[in-house]
Amino acid sequence: MKVRVVLVEPEGMINFGFIVRLSKNFEIDEIAVVNPKFDPFDEEVKRFAAQGVNYLSKVKIYNTVEEALEGFKVCTSAKVSHDDPLRQHVLPWELKDYIGDAQIVSLVFGRESVGLRRDELEKCDILMHIPASSSYPVLNLSHAVAITLYEFWKQFKLERGTLPS
Amino acid sequence: MKVRVVLVEPEGMINFGFIVRLSKNFEIDEIAVVNPKFDPFDEEVKRFAAQGVNYLSKVKIYNTVEEALEGFKVCTSAKVSHDDPLRQHVLPWELKDYIGDAQIVSLVFGRESVGLRRDELEKCDILMHIPASSSYPVLNLSHAVAITLYEFWKQFKLERGTLPS
Numbered sequence: 187m188k189v190r191v192v193l194v195e196p197e198g199m200i201n202f203g204f205i206v207r208l209s210k211n212f213e214i215d216e217i218a219v220v221n222p223k224f225d226p227f228d229e230e231v232k233r234f235a236a237q238g239v240n241y242l243s244k245v246k247i248y249n250t251v252e253e254a255l256e257g258f259k260v261c262t263s264a265k266v267s268h269d270d271p272l273r274q275h276v277l278p279w280e281l282k283d284y285i286g287d288a289q290i291v292s293l294v295f296g297r298e299s300v301g302l303r304r305d306e307l308e309k310c311d312i313l314m315h316i317p318a319s320s321s322y323p324v325l326n327l328s329h330a331v332a333i334t335l336y337e338f339w340k341q342f343k344l345e346r347g348t349l350p351s
Numbered sequence: 352m353k354v355r356v357v358l359v360e361p362e363g364m365i366n367f368g369f370i371v372r373l374s375k376n377f378e379i380d381e382i383a384v385v386n387p388k389f390d391p392f393d394e395e396v397k398r399f400a401a402q403g404v405n406y407l408s409k410v411k412i413y414n415t416v417e418e419a420l421e422g423f424k425v426c427t428s429a430k431v432s433h434d435d436p437l438r439q440h441v442l443p444w445e446l447k448d449y450i451g452d453a454q455i456v457s458l459v460f461g462r463e464s465v466g467l468r469r470d471e472l473e474k475c476d477i478l479m480h481i482p483a484s485s486s487y488p489v490l491n492l493s494h495a496v497a498i499t500l501y502e503f504w505k506q507f508k509l510e511r512g513t514l515p516s
């Protein structure tokens with residue numbers, strides 16, 4: 187299974203550096219970045235990537251979300267709804283049940299400021315929400331990535347042994 | 352159950368601001384900080400705490416690790432060993448089995464540079480390790496906190512409904 191992290195218009199170098207580090211911590215195959223608002227190879231990014239800096243070689247830049255999506259698509263959202271069909275969500279520990287034995291999985295994260303747009307959510311196969319306090323369920327981007335990659339590692343690498351392919 | 356995050360000599364304001372935010376995301380009761388290497392109430396911290404900034408009111412500063420520890424103590428470590436009895440570890444999803452119905456739990460995290468010292472590990476009831484790539488299992492501090500608080504929320508709030516007390 188090939189696992190891709192897809193970042194849609196990320197805004198911050200610190201978050202991005204941390205995500206590169208996390209991608210090495212959890213052996214991600216590709217870091218797809220759609221229209222970043224900074225230079226993904228800046229020294230500041232490298233500083234926060236720490237010993238994950240060699241994973242900058244896994245970064246691929248895309249101009250549009252369409253081009254960046256591939257395989258089974260998991261969108262993520264800080265907000266969920268019980269009425270809106272586009273906001274019906276699965277929980278992190280249920281991922282395995284939905285993804286089955288897809289050969290390519292794209293884990294899609296939104297902008298720090300406004301998340302993913304409706305037309306972007308529509309392109310995904312499922313929407314995943316990390317449950318947290320109802321008074322403040324909005325995680326910082328790289329921390330949402332950390333929890334998602336951890337669950338993925340647990341479910342696919344440790345429990346099923348299908349990572350890496 | 353009262354849940355405390357204990358940070359031993361943290362070095363970075365960005366990580367600390369993110370941990371304050373995470374403490375609100377996952378409704379932590381106290382943020383115990385032992386001998387921080389910066390001003391925990393600096394503007395930089397507040398910037399990264401985002402809408403979690405009001406959780407700075409949960410911060411308590413301690414001079415020594417001894418004073419900061421309370422209740423059932425979970426130490427965390429990026430490194431584990433199969434020989435060293437102090438490095439025998441439990442996995443994040445096993446926490447519930449060890450913690451039982453302790454009234455106070457302290458989740459203890461080490462320095463960005465060198466983690467927790469041997470004499471500090473000795474003071475804990477269990478050692479928890481987040482499994483990750485053997486080529487780079489060392490997570491950034493605030494990302495290790497994120498995954499730990501997420502597992503705690505899942506096991507104690509969602510599955511057992513004992514949080515907050």
Ligand SMILES: Nc1ncnc2c1ncn2[C@@H]1O[C@H](CSCC[C@H](N)C(=O)O)[C@@H](O)[C@H]1O
Nearest residue numbers: 262263264295296300301315316325327330
């Ligand atoms: N609780 C949560 N569950 C899943 N993803 C989350 C999350 N909190 C943050 N994220 C991820 O982090 C990204 C940036 S947070 C975006 C917040 C924005 N105010 C909004 O309206 O959505 C989100 O797009 C999502 O990918």
Ligand SMILES: Nc1ncnc2c1ncn2[C@@H]1O[C@H](CSCC[C@H](N)C(=O)O)[C@@H](O)[C@H]1O
Nearest residue numbers: 390391392393397404405406407408409410
């Ligand atoms: N220097 C300091 N020492 C001890 N506690 C402090 C402190 N600065 C702030 N606090 C504590 O942190 C709480 C929140 S301070 C953060 C909110 C603040 N109104 C702001 O400017 O954004 C305060 O009520 C106080 O309890």
Ligand SMILES: Nc1ncnc2c1ncn2[C@@H]1O[C@H](CSCC[C@H](N)C(=O)O)[C@@H](O)[C@H]1O
Nearest residue numbers: 427428429460461465466480481490492495
């Ligand atoms: N895989 C992992 N599991 C559990 N905690 C981790 C972790 N990776 C990092 N941490 C936490 O993050 C802190 C800073 S990382 C410290 C790394 C240091 N080089 C060392 O020798 O340990 C650690 O003390 C621990 O609290």
